[in-house]
Amino acid sequence: MDEQGQSITVVEMQPKHIEALERLEQECFSTPWSFDALVSELSNPLAVFRVAELDGEVAGYVGMHHIVDEGYICNIAVFSQYRRRGVATSLMQALDDYARENDMASISLEVRESNQIAQQFYEKFDFEVVGHRKHFYANPTEDALIMTRSYGGLF
Numbered sequence: 001m002d003e004q005g006q007s008i009t010v011v012e013m014q015p016k017h018i019e020a021l022e023r024l025e026q027e028c029f030s031t032p033w034s035f036d037a038l039v040s041e042l043s044n045p046l047a048v049f050r051v052a053e054l055d056g057e058v059a060g061y062v063g064m065h066h067i068v069d070e071g072y073i074c075n076i077a078v079f080s081q082y083r084r085r086g087v088a089t090s091l092m093q094a095l096d097d098y099a100r101e102n103d104m105a106s107i108s109l110e111v112r113e114s115n116q117i118a119q120q121f122y123e124k125f126d127f128e129v130v131g132h133r134k135h136f137y138a139n140p141t142e143d144a145l146i147m148t149r150s151y152g153g154l155f
């Protein structure tokens with residue numbers, strides 16, 4: 001349940017979600033993933049894509065690639081009307097469960113230097129800044145911070 005009494009359910013991404021996720025990408029990002037790019041993840045064996053539904057409606061999604069024992073988060077986004085209700089938290093918890101069940105060593109991601117909200121979100125989940133990529137983003141050009149969360153072991 002979120003703070004307004006609606007129930008958040010996290011499920012695997014399915015074909016029926018793609019149209020809404022294309023809209024979400026367009027709402028959130030200056031270089032959004034296309035419909036076809038999202039569809040191709042449905043058959044990508046490395047893809048761990050999860051969708052959060054609030055009372056049956058698509059509220060947000062997260063996409064991760066699982067390579068050997070490392071995860072790489074491609075994107076996480078929540079429709080603006082559903083933000084600050086724990087939707088992204090539910091999505092990250094689903095990835096966290098997946099990482100532990102699959103003995104992953106770490107999860108990494110890039111985030112715009114100016115995207116303080118996302119950085120605060122990741123810090124809440126113990127991601128730490130481990131590097132910097134110059135001019136990683138376009139529209140507008142901006143550096144990326146590389147953030148990683150480690151799951152013990154050698155890391």
Ligand SMILES: CC(C)(COP(=O)(O)OP(=O)(O)OC[C@H]1O[C@@H](n2cnc3c(N)ncnc32)[C@H](O)[C@@H]1OP(=O)(O)O)[C@@H](O)C(=O)NCCC(=O)NCCS
Nearest residue numbers: 028076077078083084085086087088089111117118120121
């Ligand atoms: C970042 C994003 C996914 C967070 O989604 P959300 O569902 O609103 O997040 P939650 O409600 O689960 O918030 C969890 C925590 O994140 C942080 N957070 C989320 N929104 C915040 C805000 N507006 N200001 C400050 N901290 C914020 C807080 O620590 C929050 O915990 P709290 O509510 O106990 O304070 C959402 O803002 C979004 O879609 N942004 C646009 C897309 C984007 O920037 N994606 C990241 C690309 S790298």
